[in-house]
Amino acid sequence: MKFPRIRAIAKKELIQIRRDPLSLAMAFLMPVMLLFIFGYAITLDVNNLKTVVCDLDKSMLSRELAAQFGKSDYFTIIDRVHSYGEIDGYLDRGEALVAISIPRDFSENIKRGRPAELQVIVDGSDSNTATIALGYISAVTGLFSEKIAVRQSPPLIETRVRVWFNEELESRNYIIPGLIAVIMSVIAALLTSLTVAREWERGTMEQLISTPVKTQEFILGKLMPYFLIGFIDMLISVLLAVFLFDVPMKGSLFLLAGLSSLFLFGGLSLGMLISIVAKSQLVASQIAMVATFLPAFLLSGFMYAIPNMPKPLQVITYAIPARYFVSILKDIFLKGNALHMLLFETSLLGLFALVVFAIANKKFKKRIE
Amino acid sequence: MNENNIAVKVEGLTRTFGDFTAVERISFSVSRGEIYGFLGPNGAGKSTTIKMLCGLLLPTGGNGTVGGFDIVKESEKIKKTIGYMSQKFSLYDDLSVEENITFFSGMYGVTGKNKKERKEWVLEMSGLKDKRAVITKTLPGGIKQRLALGCALLHEPPVIFLDEPTSGVDPVSRRNFWSLIYEMAKGGTTVFVTTHYMDEAEHCDRLALIYRGKIIAEGTPTELKVQYMSRYVLEIETDRTFEALEVLNRSGFETALFGSLLHAVVDDTKTAVPEIEKELEKADIKVIRIDKIMPSLEDVFVTLIESA
Numbered sequence: 001m002k003f004p005r006i007r008a009i010a011k012k013e014l015i016q017i018r019r020d021p022l023s024l025a026m027a028f029l030m031p032v033m034l035l036f037i038f039g040y041a042i043t044l045d046v047n048n049l050k051t052v053v054c055d056l057d058k059s060m061l062s063r064e065l066a067a068q069f070g071k072s073d074y075f076t077i078i079d080r081v082h083s084y085g086e087i088d089g090y091l092d093r094g095e096a097l098v099a100i101s102i103p104r105d106f107s108e109n110i111k112r113g114r115p116a117e118l119q120v121i122v123d124g125s126d127s128n129t130a131t132i133a134l135g136y137i138s139a140v141t142g143l144f145s146e147k148i149a150v151r152q153s154p155p156l157i158e159t160r161v162r163v164w165f166n167e168e169l170e171s172r173n174y175i176i177p178g179l180i181a182v183i184m185s186v187i188a189a190l191l192t193s194l195t196v197a198r199e200w201e202r203g204t205m206e207q208l209i210s211t212p213v214k215t216q217e218f219i220l221g222k223l224m225p226y227f228l229i230g231f232i233d234m235l236i237s238v239l240l241a242v243f244l245f246d247v248p249m250k251g252s253l254f255l256l257a258g259l260s261s262l263f264l265f266g267g268l269s270l271g272m273l274i275s276i277v278a279k280s281q282l283v284a285s286q287i288a289m290v291a292t293f294l295p296a297f298l299l300s301g302f303m304y305a306i307p308n309m310p311k312p313l314q315v316i317t318y319a320i321p322a323r324y325f326v327s328i329l330k331d332i333f334l335k336g337n338a339l340h341m342l343l344f345e346t347s348l349l350g351l352f353a354l355v356v357f358a359i360a361n362k363k364f365k366k367r368i369e
Numbered sequence: 370m371n372e373n374n375i376a377v378k379v380e381g382l383t384r385t386f387g388d389f390t391a392v393e394r395i396s397f398s399v400s401r402g403e404i405y406g407f408l409g410p411n412g413a414g415k416s417t418t419i420k421m422l423c424g425l426l427l428p429t430g431g432n433g434t435v436g437g438f439d440i441v442k443e444s445e446k447i448k449k450t451i452g453y454m455s456q457k458f459s460l461y462d463d464l465s466v467e468e469n470i471t472f473f474s475g476m477y478g479v480t481g482k483n484k485k486e487r488k489e490w491v492l493e494m495s496g497l498k499d500k501r502a503v504i505t506k507t508l509p510g511g512i513k514q515r516l517a518l519g520c521a522l523l524h525e526p527p528v529i530f531l532d533e534p535t536s537g538v539d540p541v542s543r544r545n546f547w548s549l550i551y552e553m554a555k556g557g558t559t560v561f562v563t564t565h566y567m568d569e570a571e572h573c574d575r576l577a578l579i580y581r582g583k584i585i586a587e588g589t590p591t592e593l594k595v596q597y598m599s600r601y602v603l604e605i606e607t608d609r610t611f612e613a614l615e616v617l618n619r620s621g622f623e624t625a626l627f628g629s630l631l632h633a634v635v636d637d638t639k640t641a642v643p644e645i646e647k648e649l650e651k652a653d654i655k656v657i658r659i660d661k662i663m664p665s666l667e668d669v670f671v672t673l674i675e676s677a
């Protein structure tokens with residue numbers, strides 16, 4: 001293997017990427033766009049949450065509490081119902097995200113100095129909104145308690161919360177790092193999926209394979225510029241996570257960079273392998289999309305917890321690099337884990353990269369079929 | 370022929386695509402420093418042959434060597450010793466002239482001082498000295514071909530394979546291109562070149578006529594003409610070419626148009642000339658001259674194909 005030859009390929013590829021402003025823009029805008037679309041879908045502005053109130057108490061106090069909710073910017077009371085059963089319809093149809101139910105003995109309990117219960121139901125399918133809504137509800141009820149009862153010391157109103165549809169209620173902090181892993185899986189494969197197929201389609205491959213260039217030199221040289229782009233994409237994603245989505249970054253940036261590189265190496269090699277096998281840009285990009293997006297989204301532990309999956313699916317998740325990267329990112333971001341705590345993920349990520357790189361090398365033939 | 374003196378040698382080389390046989394049991398050898406031509410119409414199997422010789426395409430039968438290396442087992446060694454210019458332009462359109470040259474220098478492992486010298490040489494031979502920063506896409510066809518040739522010669526390979534290097538190129542560029550090829554051969558380079566232009570084939574030291582995957586004749590241009598033309602060609606100049614063509618064809622002469630002249634293929638010149646004169650006179654066409662000429666390769670080709 002000769003380094004000057006690898007460098008010559010990398011340089012040529014970089015020039016070509018630079019001369020193609022559309023794909024260059026795509027390469028850098030993609031993580032931003034995806035992170036915005038998916039990120040904001042789960043961190044919608046939580047103003048004017050549509051709320052339905054079920055006041056069974058029908059007292060002065062209960063009306064005052066409901067009014068307190070209505071007055072805040074966070075909640076908009078869209079309707080008042082008079083039986084508990086009516087609430088379901090509003091939530092099921094998506095007309096309301098929050099339901100507040102004031103039980104019959106609410107004011108009675110307060111008057112007697114007993115803790116009064118308030119039942120709150122939140123649509124948890126958008127977990128981030130739900131989390132934030134719960135915070136607001138506590139704030140409003142807390143304020144209300146203070147106002148009405150200076151005498152009693154324990155909190156007067158006890159909010160009983162039940163979350164429908166997403167009982168674990170992961171917060172945005174957990175979702176964004178996982179989302180980065182999913183997005184980078186797709187981007188890495190897409191970045192390289194065109195590069196070999198394009199040479200076949202444009203006819204430049206014929207000249208290239210008539211030279212003494214070696215397969216490893218060719219593949220390594222091609223990987224390099226995309227590695228650079230992928231790394232910048234990763235950087236953009238991390239910056240957005242920290243500064244836009246306020247996700248705490250507790251771990252080491254160096255470790256994050258190192259493990260991201262390992263992940264990128266595997267992801268880019270996978271795209272390269274697809275490009276080598278498909279020989280057509282259109283087919284290659286479609287395969288890259290399908291082969292990365294669905295597994296990364298559904299089987300990485302991002303959407304569904306792996307231990308809850310059926311056994312055969314659990315086995316499959318071991319072959320999906322996003323699985324390791326999702327937990328690596330969550331751990332580094334939120335727990336600040338060091339490398340020795342991530343050895344399992346790191347080794348399997350490395351193994352995946354090596355295997356895919358080896359297959360790509362094997363599949364590339366310096367011949368016309 | 371001395372074995373050491375052989376640059377290319379193939380025996381029974383065959384390539385099929387499914388049921389279709391593109392190249393069928395061809396055998397030939399090329400000596401060092403020779404310009405060897407592969408002449409044949411489109412689809413004859415020229416590109417398929419050249420790709421097998423360059424180690425780009427596996428043969429389905431037969432064997433061959435290039436520079437002493439086996440075309441199946443040692444294709445990567447062959448790639449170090451050859452320059453290949455494909456029929457379709459295959460440099461990078463979106464790279465500049467200089468970037469293309471630099472890239473292929475890298476691929477061929479041309480380094481150091483040599484690298485700069487060879488780059489200047491390519492720029493010089495392709496006439497692109499002041500256009501090194503121009504994007505290749507915008508160059509005219511003939512110049513592109515020269516650049517492609519230059520890039521294939523960066524590492525000064527002892528054997529070069531040129532697949533229809535002048536197709537789609539204007540006549541002046543074609544002539545310039547051939548003087549380059551002569552120069553290479555004079556310097557000791559073996560040139561294997563395919564073409565479907567009959568006139569170009571005349572430039573070759575030796576050539577093979579390939580038709581439907583088979584070599585139907587082989588030799589120097591002169592040998593081919595003498596050996597394969599048992600009949601004679603008369604060149605006829607008249608004052609009304611088209612009418613003359615009609616008249617002669619009607620009276621049974623194998624006549625074809627050659628520019629503003631007619632070529633008639635005859636068995637015996639002594640009887641044919643007066644007969645032709647008589648027919649034309651009857652039609653009131655004035656005969657300016659009738660000459661017996663050396664048949665062109667095209668005449669040879671047409672004759673061979675008719676008997677094939």
Ligand SMILES: Nc1ncnc2c1ncn2[C@@H]1O[C@H](COP(=O)(O)OP(=O)(O)O)[C@@H](O)[C@H]1O
Nearest residue numbers: 386389391409410411412413414415416417418
């Ligand atoms: N990859 C291929 N698959 C099927 N047929 C092919 C392939 N390559 C060439 N051929 C066929 O083989 C014949 C010879 O092609 P080619 O060698 O390109 O001819 P030439 O270069 O003399 O014009 C043509 O009929 C062509 O269609």
Ligand SMILES: [Mg+2]
Nearest residue numbers: 415416456533
């Ligand atoms: Mg051809």
